Structures are given as structure tokens and as C-alpha cells.
Amino acid sequence: MQKVAMSPMLKKERQEFIIKQLNLHNKILSTDLCQELNVSEDTIRRDLNELSENGKLVKVHGGALSKSYYGNTNEEDIYSLDKKRIIAQKVVNLIKDDMLILTSGGTTLREVIRLLPKNLTATFCTVSLMAAEELLKHPNIEVIFMGGKLSKDAKICVGGDAILKLSEMSFDLCFIGTNGIDAKHGLTDSDLEVVQVKKAMRKASKKFIVLSISEKLNSVCRANICRPNEIDYLITELEPNDEQLLPYKQAGFGLL
Amino acid sequence: MQKVAMSPMLKKERQEFIIKQLNLHNKILSTDLCQELNVSEDTIRRDLNELSENGKLVKVHGGALSKSYYGNTNEEDIYSLDKKRIIAQKVVNLIKDDMLILTSGGTTLREVIRLLPKNLTATFCTVSLMAAEELLKHPNIEVIFMGGKLSKDAKICVGGDAILKLSEMSFDLCFIGTNGIDAKHGLTDSDLEVVQVKKAMRKASKKFIVLSISEKLNSVCRANICRPNEIDYLITELEPNDEQLLPYKQAGFGLL
DNA sequence: AGTAATCTTGCAAAAAAACGCAAAAAACTC
DNA sequence: GAGTTTTTTGCGTTTTTTTGCAAGATTACT
Structure with a gap:
């Protein structure tokens, strides 16, 4: 008092x-x-x-x-925001106190961060400016930013420094938004610099968790980040037994 | 009493x-x-x-x-914005192509970044999220972010990583906003973590340039960043021979 | 529906601001 | 130095702002 x-x-x-x-x-x-x-x-x-x-x-x-x-x-479309909230809630349930977590950027991840309980104490690490800004609003989360050269398109750190730093660490969970994912090729992206960083993120984490609204399923981009079996969980707004997810289940994806 | x-x-x-x-x-x-x-x-x-x-x-x-x-x-007060623009213009004149520049955050620095000519090619390095966001909007500037633990108050990277990284580099120019500056104590700040980083910034740069609107002159904060003679230039919205700046001139400040 | 929490409205007391005025102090003139 | 003007300051009054209280209406929640 x-x-x-x-x-x-x-x-x-x-x-x-x-x-x-x-x-x-x-x-x-x-x-x-x-x-x-x-x-x-x-x-x-x-x-x-x-x-x-x-x-x-x-x-x-x-x-x-x-x-x-x-x-x-923002220009954020309201329709997909609801779906992103559903995904975000699933993600939040996975996060426990004192975890060391790696996260990418994107609007879905932003929703996750906004939904984090205020009393959660955890350490978040990111290469994304947007994620960092949002994480800073949380009272009890320690935020670590991976430095390096910033990509103008993705607004994330790319290049050797970030990758080197990532290779020295081990995260409990890694959350990543997606541009392209399908059952055959796994996670893909169109930006080569981003791909390098995301690969490093995959390597640095024990559990690799991909977030994707259903619209983005079954799209393939130029460069491969990781194969299907390297993704621990795929989280969408759909129920895990939804028929749209059947190919992914067959390909061995963990679904949430 | x-x-x-x-x-x-x-x-x-x-x-x-x-x-x-x-x-x-x-x-x-x-x-x-x-x-x-x-x-x-x-x-x-x-x-x-x-x-x-x-x-x-x-x-x-x-x-x-x-x-x-x-x-x-509150929103930026329009009153001091004009002054910040004057300062910003002076700063912009100092910047040449291909320089390697270190910059802090703050609204004055944001004005500087906004005024940078679009055809300028330079590399900017920063620990401030605000500065990074603003720098990314520029088409030809390469942006490097110093990673590390983020301070919730100042929204800049503090702690060992950023400082260590800074100690390995050498910048042509370093621009820094100010909370406190006076002719006797030099540059001061109230946040101890920030002070550590700013000290490292001073050490890493050949020319250390402090930006301050005249209202902030003659104010002293708790912790010292550097002495007057370690500041290469003090830039205000005033003319260098303005009487308000006389004590600074006498203390050996370079004035622009 | 019924209960508890929250909101609206009107009111009154206290604090602060605005205003006019006059005394005191300072600046200026000769 | 005396007299005049201007500035500064304090006081009393009026007006406005702020705040808390209470009664009834509305809203959320089970």
C-alpha cells in the first residue's frame, strides 16, 4: 500500500x-x-x-x-480478422510462463500478441518490427530484437547477423505466419532473404508452429523454407478434422 | 527545504x-x-x-x-515541430552519400529522416524502433538495427548486445536527441539503461552531434552521458550566435 | 427475471480562474 | 531629485471549473 x-x-x-x-x-x-x-x-x-x-x-x-x-x-480486412483471432486464441493456449519464444511478424501474430494474458511472464524474441512494437505494449514480457539489416519489404531483420544470432539460441516455441503452404512442398515464401531467416528460425526452435488462415492454404511460393515433416503444428481457424485440412493430415502435419 | x-x-x-x-x-x-x-x-x-x-x-x-x-x-505539438524542422534541415545538410551514420530515436530525429533527400544513398544504423520504422520508408537507405533487449519506456535496444555490437563499429556521424543538456554537465538523461547505450554510441562515432530545441537547453537530468567537450556539435533551431547559446559557445561547444 | 454494476443527471461545496481596481514598485523624463 | 508614466503586485468579487454525492435509469450477467 x-x-x-x-x-x-x-x-x-x-x-x-x-x-x-x-x-x-x-x-x-x-x-x-x-x-x-x-x-x-x-x-x-x-x-x-x-x-x-x-x-x-x-x-x-x-x-x-x-x-x-x-x-x-488499417486496411486490414475485418473478415479475416475474426479468423485470425480464432487462430490467435489457439496459439495463446500453447504459451506458458517463462517460455522462450521466437516469433515472426504479420497481422496474425499481432493478434496473438494482443491476446496474451497481461500476467504472462515470458521472453519473446523476434526479427519483426511490427511484432516488437506490439510486444512492447505488454507489461510483463521481455522483448529481444534480433538485430541486423532490415528488409524494406518485410520489415524484418535479414542477413547474416540475425541468422548467426539465431543459430546460437534454442527456443521452446517458434510461431511463424505464412505466405505459402501446401501439403506437398511445406512452407514456402517468395522473398529469398526472408526465406533464409525463416530457415534459421526453424533450426533454432524445438517446436515450429505455422499459422495460416484457410485462404492461404494450398499456395506455393518460389522458395522453400521447410518440408512438411519439419512443421510441428499447423494452426488454422478451422477445426482440425475439417475436410480442407485432410491433405495436410495425410501428409503428416500436426493440426490444431 | x-x-x-x-x-x-x-x-x-x-x-x-x-x-x-x-x-x-x-x-x-x-x-x-x-x-x-x-x-x-x-x-x-x-x-x-x-x-x-x-x-x-x-x-x-x-x-x-x-x-x-x-x-x-499527446500529438506532437505543432509549435515545436517547426523548430524541429529547422534543426532537421541543418542535420540533413551534413549528410553525404555513402556515409555510415548512427542515430537515436525521438521526434526530432524522425523529422530528420523524413527530410532526407530521396536519392541519398547511405547506411543508417539505429537502436530505436521509431527511427527504424521511419528509415524503412526511404527508398535508398540501408537500415541496420542494433538488436538486443528492448526497453519498454524508450522503445530502444539496451543492454549488452547492442553495446557490444556498437563497440565493434565506427560511424562517420552520430545524431542524438536529448532530454537534458547544459553547458556545465554536458549531455544527461534520466533513464540509466538509455545512458549506457548512449555512452556506447558516443564511443563508436567519429563525430557526435546533439540535437536539441532551445526549450530543452539548460536542463539537467540525473545521469551523465558525456561531458561538454565530447560533443562535437550542438544543433538547435537558433542561429549559432544567438545569445541563448553564449554559455555553450564559451564552454567549447561546436554550434551549428 | 433479478441482481449487481455502471451510467446519467442534478446539485452543492471547494478550489481555481478571471476581472476590475488600487496600492506599491520600478522605470523614465525633465 | 521631483514628478510622471509604466509595470507589477495584492485584494475582493464574481465566474468558472472541478469534484464528490445521491437518486433513478440503464446495462451487463447469471
Whole structure:
């Protein structure tokens, strides 16, 4: 308990605090804010309403959501977002405290990161700027970025440094989004630099887990990352016994 | 406990005191200032209003907030953006093709990156996620990110890996934003992890160039990054012979 | 449906700001 | 140095802002 008689907080200060918390947690409860800021619920409510009118956040029953989280103003298509959430939830269930996890970028992985429970303590390692940014919002996750030359297309680190560093490590889990996957060729990608890094990611991890919405199944890209039997699990928004996944099951994919 | 000067304070003196307190604490209550300065609330209010009109602080109900603190969570304040552009233009003039450049993050550096000519071919190296994102938008710049543990506050890589990597390299130029700089202590910062990295950045570069809008001059933070004579150039939005810069000139700063 | 939590609305007390005014201090003029 | 002007400061009053409280409406949840 803090028994320190603090100097009273200014209204603006309080509102700045709320915004900061929101940037960090994406959502916030009025009751929590009351306690942390030591003011009545009415005051918090008024602050939230005011901030909402100024477009700084989105007010909802019981608290508020960060604008970026709520309004995916990006070109992200809403339809596949639902599917990505389903995938993300499956992924989250695999993650336990204190794991060392390697992750690629992509919008699906971003959903995973957003869904991670706030009390999870784990170490995430990534080569993706997008993943790193999102991971930083989580209060208890340690984020390690693999440095190196950045690819302008993929916004990830490629090249020798990242690969060298990866070869020295061993991860419990590796999550990877996909451009191309099919039952015959396994995981493929069109960008040669990216392929090199993803290969290194495969080698550095005990369990290699591929995330893909069903639309992307059965597509093949130029360069091969790994064969079907090197993928430990394929996670889609479908049920594992869905008929679309039959070829993959036959090819020996682990399905979740 | 602050000892109150017996001789009445001059207005100018009082306002400077307010600014100093603000640089130190980021916020200040009118009532506290009344007591410390031994004047009426009206006087304080008038001082704060005046300073607010001059853009030295942000006046709020009950007191004032420092500009930097306020600007962190809100949108970039348009007022200082112009100044940052002036600084950015000066920086851009220093950069030539094929240079190897190290840069920190911050909004001023972001302006620099945005102003870089599209046909410039150079290699930029950074520990800042913000800078990396911005650099990637440039068509001809090669971007190298220094990997390592990411600091949640500063959104930059800190810790041994980044520092080790920095110690192996030699940059033509190093640009760094500032939290605190003054003629006596040199460059300072409040975040100890950040200080370590910035020290390493200093060591790794031939020319160390500090960027600071004039508001941030004469503020001192807890931890020291480097002494005045280790700074090759200080760039502000002011003319080099501006009287505000006189103490710096006398302390041996190179001014641009 | 019924319960608990949350929201709206109106109100009142306290704090702070704005305003006009006059005294005091400082700057300027001769 | 005396007198005038300008600036600065403090005080009382009025106005606005902020905050908490309470009663009733609305919403979420089982």
C-alpha cells in the first residue's frame, strides 16, 4: 500500500496517465483507475468521457479501449480478422510462463500478441518490427530484437547477423505466419532473404508452429523454407478434422 | 527545504525558477509556487499565463505541466515541430552519400529522416524502433538495427548486445536527441539503461552531434552521458550566435 | 427475471480562474 | 531629485471549473 501523501494530481496529469495506461494495455477499467489515481468513479468517468470526445480513446461500459486497438483503421480486412483471432486464441493456449519464444511478424501474430494474458511472464524474441512494437505494449514480457539489416519489404531483420544470432539460441516455441503452404512442398515464401531467416528460425526452435488462415492454404511460393515433416503444428481457424485440412493430415502435419 | 530569499524576487528570476522546477518535476502546483516564492496566487497565475503564451510550459487548471511531459502522450505539438524542422534541415545538410551514420530515436530525429533527400544513398544504423520504422520508408537507405533487449519506456535496444555490437563499429556521424543538456554537465538523461547505450554510441562515432530545441537547453537530468567537450556539435533551431547559446559557445561547444 | 454494476443527471461545496481596481514598485523624463 | 508614466503586485468579487454525492435509469450477467 502506498501511504505517501502525494501532491494532488492535476486533471490533465490524470488524463495523461490514462492515455499512457491505455497505450500500454489497450483497455482499462474505471474501477482500476479509481484505485490507482485515488479519485471517485465520477471523476474517472468524466475524464474518460472528455478524452473520448477529444478522440483520444473509445469509451465502453466499465472503462475504455485504446483507439488503435478498437478501430483497426488499417486496411486490414475485418473478415479475416475474426479468423485470425480464432487462430490467435489457439496459439495463446500453447504459451506458458517463462517460455522462450521466437516469433515472426504479420497481422496474425499481432493478434496473438494482443491476446496474451497481461500476467504472462515470458521472453519473446523476434526479427519483426511490427511484432516488437506490439510486444512492447505488454507489461510483463521481455522483448529481444534480433538485430541486423532490415528488409524494406518485410520489415524484418535479414542477413547474416540475425541468422548467426539465431543459430546460437534454442527456443521452446517458434510461431511463424505464412505466405505459402501446401501439403506437398511445406512452407514456402517468395522473398529469398526472408526465406533464409525463416530457415534459421526453424533450426533454432524445438517446436515450429505455422499459422495460416484457410485462404492461404494450398499456395506455393518460389522458395522453400521447410518440408512438411519439419512443421510441428499447423494452426488454422478451422477445426482440425475439417475436410480442407485432410491433405495436410495425410501428409503428416500436426493440426490444431 | 527550499530557503526563501529575503530580498524580493524579480519577475524574471521567479519565472526562471518556475521553468527549472518544471524541468525537474514535470509538473507544478500554483499553490506550491505561492509558498516557495512567497507571492500571491494571482502573481503566480500571471507568471504561468505569460510563460504559457511564450510556449515555455503548458498551463492547466491548478498549475502547469512541462512541455516535454505534456507532448509525450499527446500529438506532437505543432509549435515545436517547426523548430524541429529547422534543426532537421541543418542535420540533413551534413549528410553525404555513402556515409555510415548512427542515430537515436525521438521526434526530432524522425523529422530528420523524413527530410532526407530521396536519392541519398547511405547506411543508417539505429537502436530505436521509431527511427527504424521511419528509415524503412526511404527508398535508398540501408537500415541496420542494433538488436538486443528492448526497453519498454524508450522503445530502444539496451543492454549488452547492442553495446557490444556498437563497440565493434565506427560511424562517420552520430545524431542524438536529448532530454537534458547544459553547458556545465554536458549531455544527461534520466533513464540509466538509455545512458549506457548512449555512452556506447558516443564511443563508436567519429563525430557526435546533439540535437536539441532551445526549450530543452539548460536542463539537467540525473545521469551523465558525456561531458561538454565530447560533443562535437550542438544543433538547435537558433542561429549559432544567438545569445541563448553564449554559455555553450564559451564552454567549447561546436554550434551549428 | 433479478441482481449487481455502471451510467446519467442534478446539485452543492471547494478550489481555481478571471476581472476590475488600487496600492506599491520600478522605470523614465525633465 | 521631483514628478510622471509604466509595470507589477495584492485584494475582493464574481465566474468558472472541478469534484464528490445521491437518486433513478440503464446495462451487463447469471
